[in-house]
Amino acid sequence: MVGVFIRTTEAMCGIAGYLDKKSGQAPVGKKLLLMLEALGQRGPDSAGLALFGTGVLGREICWVKLPEHGDREDAVVDALELIGSVAHVRAHRLTDGLLRAEIERRTTAAEFCAKVESSTVSLEIISLGSRLELVKQVGAPSNVTRLFDANGFRGSHGIGHTRLSTESRVDLSHSQPFWARGVPDLATVHNGHITNYHRLRRVYEQQGVRFFTENDSEVIGVYLADQLARGFSLEDAMKHSLADLDGSFTYLVATPDYFGFARDPFALKPLLIVETDDYVALANEEVAIRYALNNAGVAQEPSGNVYRLWRRPAVLAAAS
Amino acid sequence: MDRVHRIDCAGRTVREINIEIRSELARGSSVAVANSGARHNLGVALLTSGRVTFDGSVGYYGAGMSDGATIVIHGSAGWGVAEGMLSGSVSVEGNAGNGAAASIRGGTVVVKGDCGARAGISMKGGLLLIGGDAGYMASFMMQKGVVVILGNAGDALADSMYEGVVYVGGEIASLGNDAVVSDASPDDMNTLSGLIRQHGLKQPRRLRKVVSGRKLWNFDHAELETWRAAL
Known part of the structure; x- marks a missing residue:
């Protein structure tokens, strides 16, 4: 059905995020899998989810x-x-x-x-x-359920990725989301190309950071981890990333309490936001949001050079 | 009264939907499209007059390359809405993504909400009217036509534009290379307020007018710094 339903003309990584404002026990895995299914034509190489539950x-x-x-x-x-x-x-x-x-x-x-x-x-x-369950697998989004019952997962929020490999090999390690190594519970997904990746990687490697892939997206988590280690807040780290990362990027970030995005100054990669009283949904095509959720809320594309974080509602944090 | 032909997108390919829209317009019907679901390439290349409405959002390149049709989107639009239009009109009730009305040569595009980056890029004629804010680099390399932004304009407004006019009702974050700003004349205000009223949008208290400084038209060593910044 979906193959007929969705035909995209542009194939590049699909990213999606979902934050439930009303419940810490929402079926976020199921919703994100549906969003990725709708984005599947942006990249069939691999897919993954980073989901936040109660733990x-x-x-x-x-x-x-x-x-x-x-x-x-x-x-x-x-x-x-x-x-x-x-x-x-x-x-x-x-x-x-x-x-x-x-x-x-x-x-x-x-x-x-x-x-x-x-x-x-x-x-x-x-x-x-x-709180973080991070699962990824080569192939279509549905393959992820072989590893983990994402459809049955309940939690407050999560981010997901479906990949079109352009720069590095297709295997599980090179798939996304990436965990920000060394920082428990911090995950990212990225659409785009970090053009100063090699320079950044060289700097971090000189500091002793070990990279596990040749995927430029891996450096985003390393960068955020480094910023946090320097004492900056996640928000500041994302703000700094707008200038420190070069190239095209829309990346999503999630921790147990925060959920958000950052976009390069030229807004070269798409991102749509739909926010209602019940949820915040992010995806690089609105079709994912309409397919997985409903027709509530107006989609909005932010400009470039923008980052934003939503805090998980305190009432949910207290409940879990 | 026009005959209204209804199309339900559910379970159908974009190609099937577009063929049906075109054949119904050719028969003189109006077309109402339901369950558009923000899918891509809907309502492209409609080369006859007639009215097409979408009950929800459209995805990328919605209503592009049209010539004469009157298209209304009761939702938002993704990248490149109405791209390359020759004549007719496209109205977006919600927001539009990047590159709204890119390269249009004629006709009218109205976005009642906000636009993403590069709205009206490389316009070669026509009118783009934005009820809300416009993002980064609106009217980049515009060559002809009119862009009206009733809200705020983002950075690098009208960068490297050749010709055409941009009006802004709100704040301008920054001007692009070789963009020159002045206040709109009373004549301009009169013309535009009629247009704004016609589309049911809120009248701004004042409008600022941005045009090309024409310094980038011909290379001049004296303008080397301007060229460096632009390239």
């Missing part, structure tokens, strides 16, 4: 990518041993080469990553956070 107090969720080749059981043993050396593992599950562990961390996020990723079997932490 369990004191416990974090960690998704780890296991090596694509070699003995998987060895990799799982190795991963659990390394994670176990810096955290209590309360539960774990293996799906499609990804390990999902519920942990109680005993060290900083940076040390946790360094320890787990020191493995000789090349483990890669895909995400870490107390």
